[in-house]
Amino acid sequence: MSHGVLPSAGPEDPVVVDGEVARRRGWGWLLLVPGMLYLAVFFVFPTIQLFLTSLYDPSGSYVTGYNLTWHFANYVDAIRDTWNLFVRSFIYAGIATFVCLMLGYPLAYAIAFKAGRWKNFMLVLVIAPFFTSFLLRTLSWRTILADEGPVAHFLRTIQILPDNGRLLATPVAVIAGLIYNFMPFMTLPLFASLDKVDYRLIEAAGDLYSSPLSGFRRVTMPLSLPGVVSGTLLCFIPACGDYINAELLGTPKQYMVGNRIQAAFLTEHNYPLAASLSLILMAVVVVMVIIYVRRVGTEELV
Amino acid sequence: MAETNRDLHLESLTKNFGDFTAVRDLTLTVPNGTFFALLGPSGCGKTTTLRMVAGLEDPTQGRIRIGDQDVTRLRPYKRPVNTVFQSYALFPHLTIFENVAFGLRRRGVKDYKQKTLDMIDLVQLGPYAGRKPAQLSGGQQQRVALGRALINEPGVLLLDEPLGALDLKLRRQMQIELKRIQTEIGVTFVHVTHDQEEAMTMADTIAVMNHGVIEQMGAPDDLYENPVTTFVANFLGQSNLIMTDIIDSSGPEVVVDCQGQKIGVAAERCHAQGRKAWLGIRPEKIFASHVGEAERTDSNVLAGGRISDVSFIGVSTQYLVAMPWDQELMVFEQNTGRRPLFKNGDEVDLSWSSEHAFLLDADQDAHAGMMRPEDKE
Numbered sequence: 001m002s003h004g005v006l007p008s009a010g011p012e013d014p015v016v017v018d019g020e021v022a023r024r025r026g027w028g029w030l031l032l033v034p035g036m037l038y039l040a041v042f043f044v045f046p047t048i049q050l051f052l053t054s055l056y057d058p059s060g061s062y063v064t065g066y067n068l069t070w071h072f073a074n075y076v077d078a079i080r081d082t083w084n085l086f087v088r089s090f091i092y093a094g095i096a097t098f099v100c101l102m103l104g105y106p107l108a109y110a111i112a113f114k115a116g117r118w119k120n121f122m123l124v125l126v127i128a129p130f131f132t133s134f135l136l137r138t139l140s141w142r143t144i145l146a147d148e149g150p151v152a153h154f155l156r157t158i159q160i161l162p163d164n165g166r167l168l169a170t171p172v173a174v175i176a177g178l179i180y181n182f183m184p185f186m187t188l189p190l191f192a193s194l195d196k197v198d199y200r201l202i203e204a205a206g207d208l209y210s211s212p213l214s215g216f217r218r219v220t221m222p223l224s225l226p227g228v229v230s231g232t233l234l235c236f237i238p239a240c241g242d243y244i245n246a247e248l249l250g251t252p253k254q255y256m257v258g259n260r261i262q263a264a265f266l267t268e269h270n271y272p273l274a275a276s277l278s279l280i281l282m283a284v285v286v287v288m289v290i291i292y293v294r295r296v297g298t299e300e301l302v
Numbered sequence: 303m304a305e306t307n308r309d310l311h312l313e314s315l316t317k318n319f320g321d322f323t324a325v326r327d328l329t330l331t332v333p334n335g336t337f338f339a340l341l342g343p344s345g346c347g348k349t350t351t352l353r354m355v356a357g358l359e360d361p362t363q364g365r366i367r368i369g370d371q372d373v374t375r376l377r378p379y380k381r382p383v384n385t386v387f388q389s390y391a392l393f394p395h396l397t398i399f400e401n402v403a404f405g406l407r408r409r410g411v412k413d414y415k416q417k418t419l420d421m422i423d424l425v426q427l428g429p430y431a432g433r434k435p436a437q438l439s440g441g442q443q444q445r446v447a448l449g450r451a452l453i454n455e456p457g458v459l460l461l462d463e464p465l466g467a468l469d470l471k472l473r474r475q476m477q478i479e480l481k482r483i484q485t486e487i488g489v490t491f492v493h494v495t496h497d498q499e500e501a502m503t504m505a506d507t508i509a510v511m512n513h514g515v516i517e518q519m520g521a522p523d524d525l526y527e528n529p530v531t532t533f534v535a536n537f538l539g540q541s542n543l544i545m546t547d548i549i550d551s552s553g554p555e556v557v558v559d560c561q562g563q564k565i566g567v568a569a570e571r572c573h574a575q576g577r578k579a580w581l582g583i584r585p586e587k588i589f590a591s592h593v594g595e596a597e598r599t600d601s602n603v604l605a606g607g608r609i610s611d612v613s614f615i616g617v618s619t620q621y622l623v624a625m626p627w628d629q630e631l632m633v634f635e636q637n638t639g640r641r642p643l644f645k646n647g648d649e650v651d652l653s654w655s656s657e658h659a660f661l662l663d664a665d666q667d668a669h670a671g672m673m674r675p676e677d678k679e
Binding site: 198200201203204205206207208209210211214215218219222223 | 405
């Protein structure tokens with residue numbers, strides 16, 4: 001890490017005495033201090049606070065105040081009351097991530113290998129949605145999916161949707177919103193990974209009797225796996241905690257864990273419940289991610 | 303290799319990239335089992351030709367046949383052709399064993415394990431079978447690339463500047479190694495290179511390419527001793543080219559007026575059309591002697607030279623000799639030690655045996671095919 005800062009203090013430079021090296025290295029590490037401080041104040045401290053909040057006495061209230069009673073039963077209550085929301089969140093996020101991968105991989109592949117001089121332009125298009133607010137874009141999906149909107153109308157005409165069927169306020173709408181909103185987080189890491197794959201390796205696979213499909217399976221796919229892993233993680237993790245899409249495109253029947261946490265924090269002021277839900281979500285996601293990375297990591301080199 | 307007729311035929315092969323014609327109406331036959339080199343500067347179309355044979359580029363026109371099989375429109379993975387890529391293109395996520403076994407496994411060969419191990423032994427990488435390409439040196443990676451292609455027993459093995467990334471000493475070693483393997487297994491090698499020494503060391507036949515066409519094709523010594531264009535004369539080794547007027551082309555020896563002095567060249571070595579011609583002579587064929595001491599009676603002699611530069615190389619000495627018509631000629635002399643070196647300013651006569659000179663068409667650029675410093679690696 002210090003190589004960039006200290007070009008002359010490498011091991012091949014024996015002229016520099018030990019004290020000198022130590023002093024200079026100290027300067028390099030100093031650059032980390034602002035970031036560390038920032039994380040300490042705005043991440044470590046709030047997380048501790050969140051943990052303590054999750055152990056407050058649940059009989060307290062916004063008005064009367066809370067006592068820290070190490071009430072671990074909050075977690076049991078939270079899981080008992082909202083386990084179905086967890087399941088729904090993971091299913092929605094899982095489907096959304098899978099569809100993002102299916103849509104994003106060909107897109108990233110095309111940008112990396114086929115776009116030619118349009119490469120940068122296409123990348124800008126992938127990022128373009130970020131130029132407007134997340135909220136506004138999700139709201140505009142209400143118009144797209146509206147009962148009298150063209151999409152619903154078309155699907156009714158071709159009889160995919162029954163005559164009184166709706167798109168808005170269904171799981172389809174919520175998942176579609178998730179897919180749309182997290183698509184760039186899938187596409188960009190995939191592109192970064194695929195762009196690094198030497199196209200000559202794909203040619204070499206073809207030269208060595210691989211059909212395009214087999215070459216993809218044996219060469220392109222394994223080499224782009226780091227992008228698949230980071231893309232799915234960047235998609236799945238925030239999608240699990242998302243509440244905007246369920247709020248704006250769904251009904252309470254489609255609510256996810258995020259909606260419950262948001263309501264508990266901001267509407268009901270039930271801080272212990274909100275905090276324990278947050279921490280459970282965090283813990284479950286971390287466990288899922290570890291299992292996922294382990295599995296993919298070992299499968300990579302078949 | 304069981305089939306007897308696996309000659310590679312290229313017929314009127316043309317490849318355009320937009321307005322640019324990379325390969326123009328190329329026709330050639332590579333006999334089965336030969337070591338064939340496509341030699342030329344970068345951008346001459348040699349790599350494009352190779353890629354068309356491999357199936358990595360589609361020809362704009364023309365046909366490619368291997369034996370009786372027309373492979374022109376065949377996808378790469380269906381061709382009996384394998385390539386050793388310039389960058390090796392080894393699969394970084396696979397071990398050496400898996401890299402070498404790749405082609406056999408894709409074709410569903412059952413006893414691929416033993417064959418793979420045998421091939422790894424042939425390219426002398428036995429102890430490295432379990433390693434990843436990144437853990438190998440350049441020369442070792444090169445051998446993996448070779449083994450990975452050869453194990454499939456291709457009808458034609460294509461080599462795209464396979465030694466370009468190696469240092470000089472290793473390159474010499476691998477040249478001999480490649481030639482040995484080719485002789486041993488008898489597979490047709492088509493070798494693309496811009497290195498004329500590499501081509502001459504290894505190939506049975508060399509095709510010199512320039513601007514998408516073959517300038518001249520033949521055995522290395524034929525090309526070197528009897529080039530038909532200034533490009534070949536300059537690209538393969540070095541040549542002195544002197545503008546001359548043809549006086550008499552009726553006899554077995556063409557007589558030219560070389561800046562006022564009469565020179566004879568064997569008629570079969572005359573490749574010039576008009577009244578004027580470039581007289582070509584290789585620097586090592588010229589013998590410099592003190593004025594009036596030119597020995598051999600059957601020699602051509604150019605008088606009036608003056609040594610203008612002496613470069614001592616070790617095995618030889620390179621002289622630049624200023625001629626009266628304002629041209630410097632190059633003369634190489636072996637350091638046999640039999641006579642003292644010339645010094646700057648010494649007056650000399652230059653002589654050579656008449657079967658060593660050649661005459662080239664005067665319309666051509668005398669500098670075509672010369673190595674510019676940026677072409678060297």
